[in-house]
Amino acid sequence: MGIFGMEFDFNNVVAMVSIAIPLLAFFWEFVVIRRKRLGYRFQMDTLATDTAHAPSADVLARMHDNGRPLSQPSFVLLRIENAGWREIAPSDYLAPPTAETGAHVLFPDRRVVGMAVTELSHPALRHFFVTTRDGRTQETDGFGIGEDDGSGVIRLPRVTLNPGAHYKVLALLERSSGSPGAVFPDPELQADLTGQNRRSFAWGRWLARLKPAQTESHTFASRAAKVLMSLLAVAVLVQAGITLFWPTRPAPLDCVGxxxxxxxxxxxxxxxxxxxxxxxxxxxxxxxxxxxxxxxxxxxxxxxxxxxxxxxxxxxxxxxxxxxxxxxxxxxxxxxxxxxxxxxxxYALFTLVVNKDAKVRNLSLAQVRSIYARKTTNWSEVGGANIPIHLVDRHRDSGTRGALEKRVLKGRSVPEADVNDCAQLAHDKAGVCEVDSTDTLLDRTATLPGALGYSEASSVTSGDLVKLRIDDMPPTLDGVENGTYPYWQxxxxxxxxxxxxxxxxxxxxxxxxxxxxxxxxxxxxxxxxxxxxxxxxxxxx
Structure with missing residues (x-):
């Protein structure tokens, strides 16, 4: 299929989609969702009694309210910020038109003893929290503390926040209900933005309605995450560009799909x-x-x-x-x-493999045939350790077993299995078991003391296995080709x-x-x- 002189196949379509998706994601996140976003983070929520037990730290645990000791005092540091790219105005807060408060912070099982605004991104934000009346500085009507159905409450005013602007509130609380020592429920911020924008076009108001109603409980991403995401976006764009505009190497002519x-x-x-x-x-x-x-x-x-x-x-x-x-x-x-x-x-090279505990590295052809005839049943009889010989065989339709019987045992069959599960072999006497694959045979031979098995030579990688020489000849293709090594197929x-x-x-x-x-x-x-x-x-x- 060709459009505008460019050929499009499956790979090209995938490349175009891989470009479109991050662009759409960027538009949705930064144009629609982040148009206006009130972000908040609880940067600290800790008991005063959790502090290190230095002498000076006891002061925090012995705080008072009008002479009364506080019950399990705790500190909370809350950060409120404009995480979008448009200004948040007082009219944007979802609240009754006459209300001065734009957000509520609830602390279940706790009472708010006191609070203070500890950090303002701009000094002008101070006037949203304190005012001067009758010559005295006091909190504004939208800013204060209270209680709601057993939960302590901090009321936050309708603060105008430019993009990136923020403020922090430090609060001191004490336990008001619940079992002493129990973990406090997480605090909750109740706030939302209306997304109104009377000056925008109709499509802009429609897009605003697509944003989530709930505010996020964290900022978009850390600086490191933003860097990584940017690198990922660049990598995707580069890969997509190569796929689209850099011709791929065609398959050889004799390839078949x-x-x-x-x-x-x-x-x-x-x-x-x-x-x-x-x-x-x-x-x-x-x-x-x-x-x-x-x-x-x-x-x-x-x-x-x-x-x-x-x-x-x-x-x-x-x-x-x-x-x-x-x-x-x-x-x-x-x-x-x-x-x-x-x-x-x-033609492939095969080898006999033995568990290293047998202490055997070389057998004569006659010794191999005697072992598989079950005339030799202990490794000590061929110069090895004093442990029984356990034969780990493949099933009858195995080609590896057929090659052993034909080329090494001269047509004689390997002995029938005593048990189906090699783990059931008695450790104090010789026995035979069968497995269904090369990997299983090698695994059982490597873990069973005195075990003897066989496989393709290149498959033997375990350090617990020894490739046996036969009549002093190692398993090599050269030995096969000059007729001195018998086990191949x-x-x-x-x-x-x-x-x-x-x-x-x-x-x-x-x-x-x-x-x-x-x-x-x-x-x-x-x-x-x-x-x-x-x-x-x-x-x-």
């Missing part, structure tokens, strides 16, 4: 999620979105099952394939899945049928296997298949 769902291997998930994040950022201008949160990665077998269920429910015809879903597995899927198609992506991407060439599934697979995604796979300790001698087989030379 839409939403892609991914699932499967928990071990391969971190690398895939990182690549998905980069692709979504790169192709943001095309509207690319990838759903690849941890909840979607529940294991290789579960990923294949979910892919098949989605494909079957889609009702695809002919050679048409799902365009928006990929499942990742550690190793090839089992036989019996005729509708799904594999693509080798990389090819990572596959599965689609339901052949995804359309212009689909999100096809575009992301191209990115992952032949474009920038390869760099991310390498960062997570994987070898991209395109860098191997036989990419379609994707195995070490």
């Amino acid at each position: 839409g939403t892609l769902h991914m699932e499967g291997s928990t071990a391969f998930a971190p690398a895939v999620q990182a690549a998905a994040k980069e692709y979504a950022t790169l192709c943001e201008a095309k509207g690319a979105k990838i759903v690849a949160d941890d909840g979607a990665f529940q294991g290789s077998g579960e990923g294949i099952a979910a892919l098949e269920r989605t494909g079957a429910a889609a009702g695809l015809k002919g050679t048409e394939g799902l365009a928006d879903r990929i499942a990742f597995t550690d190793g090839p899927a089992d036989q019996g899945h005729p509708e799904i198609l594999p693509r080798p992506v990389s 090819t990572e596959y991407a599965y689609t339901y049928g052949e995804p359309p060439a212009d689909s999100m599934a096809a575009a992301f697979l191209r990115y992952l296997t032949d474009q920038g995604g390869k760099d991310i796979l390498r960062q997570y300790g994987n070898r991209p298949c395109s860098e191997t001698e036989y990419p379609l087989v994707c195995r070490p030379a």
